Amino acid sequence: MDERNILDHQFVVAAYTVTWVIQLGYLAFLGVKWRSEKRNAERKSRPAR
Amino acid sequence: MKKVLLTLFPLVTVLLMVQGYHQAIYVAPDDAMQGYVFRIIYYHVPSASVAFLFFFISLIGSVGFLAFRRSSPNRAQIADAWALAGAEVGVVFCTVVLTTGPLWGRRAWGIWWTWDARLTTTLVLWLIYVSYLLLRRFAAGPQMQTLAAVLGIFGALDVPIVYMSNRWWRTQHPAPVFGGDQDSGMKDPTMVHALLWNMLAWFCWGLLVLFLRYQVERRHQEYAAIEAQEALEASA
Numbered sequence: 133m134d135e136r137n138i139l140d141h142q143f144v145v146a147a148y149t150v151t152w153v154i155q156l157g158y159l160a161f162l163g164v165k166w167r168s169e170k171r172n173a174e175r176k177s178r179p180a181r
Numbered sequence: 182m183k184k185v186l187l188t189l190f191p192l193v194t195v196l197l198m199v200q201g202y203h204q205a206i207y208v209a210p211d212d213a214m215q216g217y218v219f220r221i222i223y224y225h226v227p228s229a230s231v232a233f234l235f236f237f238i239s240l241i242g243s244v245g246f247l248a249f250r251r252s253s254p255n256r257a258q259i260a261d262a263w264a265l266a267g268a269e270v271g272v273v274f275c276t277v278v279l280t281t282g283p284l285w286g287r288r289a290w291g292i293w294w295t296w297d298a299r300l301t302t303t304l305v306l307w308l309i310y311v312s313y314l315l316l317r318r319f320a321a322g323p324q325m326q327t328l329a330a331v332l333g334i335f336g337a338l339d340v341p342i343v344y345m346s347n348r349w350w351r352t353q354h355p356a357p358v359f360g361g362d363q364d365s366g367m368k369d370p371t372m373v374h375a376l377l378w379n380m381l382a383w384f385c386w387g388l389l390v391l392f393l394r395y396q397v398e399r400r401h402q403e404y405a406a407i408e409a410q411e412a413l414e415a416s417a
Contacts, residue, residue, distance in 0.1 A: 169404060
């Protein structure tokens, strides 16, 4: 591999990695939000002492 | 049936993702002019397409909210949840577009960014929808959803401008992959296949995330309605 190909390869890896970090990061954020909404709903459905 | 679909769809999406990656990295050939770095396009173009589609869903949701907000509050809340989900997931995909684009541009053009029509209108689109999300996050009161719906409709007006920008104006951005003139687009069928596989994969991924976001928002709305009802009862 010459230098140009190595650099091209690094940029492709960077682009694919950034894409997955953004997408999986958002999925994780949704998971946290889902859990917090679920907890809120459970707290509401529990009878008050 | 619903449970089977809910299990099967994520599985199919993951398989499509693997197939899309395989096609993009191992099957599609290097581009004659740009070489290996052209493979960034297999993630960049589908992300842009899905972002546009979800901003359109946000537009439909916003119009639906404004149409139903007085006559049918429940329908209006459903439309509002779709509007928010479309905008938020659209912003995620648009962020991917605005990060993979400069990475490709640095190798293909030698620069990270240029203020040409396609890039600038895409950045404006992203900023409009980020402001939409900030409005929803920080504004309070009964008018918030209405204001957000109006902003969502204005934001969606930028989508056709972004799409047409490299047809209407001379831009540094490459010619359109789809719907361009005879000289534009991909010539090699294996490249077209790789792009279509990734389009399908990212579309399914987007649908999955959109559905999740919608469900989270509906839960939030239900919780907020119970809280409002309790507050009313306590003050009565």
